Amino acid sequence: GDSVTQMEGPVTLSEEAFLTINCTYTATGYPSLFWYVQYPGEGLQLLLKATKADDKGSNKGFEATYRKETTSFHLEKGSVQVSDSAVYFCALKTNFGNEKLTFGTGTRLTIIP
Amino acid sequence: DTEVTQTPKHLVMGMTNKKSLKCEQHMGHRAMYWYKQKAKKPPELMFVYSYEKLSINESVPSRFSPECPNSSLLNLHLHALQPEDSALYLCASSQDRRGAYNEQFFGPGTRLTVL
Numbered sequence: 001g002d003s004v005t006q007m008e009g010p011v012t013l014s015e016e017a018f019l020t021i022n023c024t025y026t027a028t029g030y031p032s033l034f035w036y037v038q039y040p041g042e043g044l045q046l047l048l049k050a051t052k053a054d055d056k057g058s059n060k061g062f063e064a065t066y067r068k069e070t071t072s073f074h075l076e077k078g079s080v081q082v083s084d085s086a087v088y089f090c091a092l093k094t095n096f097g098n099e100k101l102t103f104g105t106g107t108r109l110t111i112i113p
Numbered sequence: 114d115t116e117v118t119q120t121p122k123h124l125v126m127g128m129t130n131k132k133s134l135k136c137e138q139h140m141g142h143r144a145m146y147w148y149k150q151k152a153k154k155p156p157e158l159m160f161v162y163s164y165e166k167l168s169i170n171e172s173v174p175s176r177f178s179p180e181c182p183n184s185s186l187l188n189l190h191l192h193a194l195q196p197e198d199s200a201l202y203l204c205a206s207s208q209d210r211r212g213a214y215n216e217q218f219f220g221p222g223t224r225l226t227v228l
Binding site for chain 1: 117119153154155156158169201203205211212213214215216217218219220221222
């Protein structure tokens, strides 16, 4: 079945550091890939998405590129801020099977000033 | 309007109470979802409504009863819950249930505590 694997957290970085959160997937067909962010005490917000191979999603300085050859969708940001502290979920959705949104386990990110 | 709203924000209930969670969206979306999220875990799908009809029930206990009165509203009726049902309940909506590109928009959630 479909699955998403995210790097284990928690991740702690200093402000202005470079961020990478790894995400790899297994899916039938051609999934769309998503990054959601959950700030403390809140619901999930869609951060960015990509719907086909080599697409790059970007938003608020975050980027992720859909790599079909490595089945990856790693999240990157060049310079993180304290306000980026949150839990980040990688997710996929396919056109086949149960058509559900499949989430990774989430990565908790803490940025220290 | 591009948001999903949920009420109440917090709810504390006893095991014999009956309560309801409400969700509303005005984006014209035809699919609506209920998720349950425990601490430090990803959301788990509970129910999916598509065009106001229940299309997916993830073997959720009958003490949770969903209802979709119209295309903008989604309710979750709660009765005889257990303490292990305490969690964050998230509502989401999408343009359509089908299609890999249809992203889901989430509400802020209701934090439920069962005593």
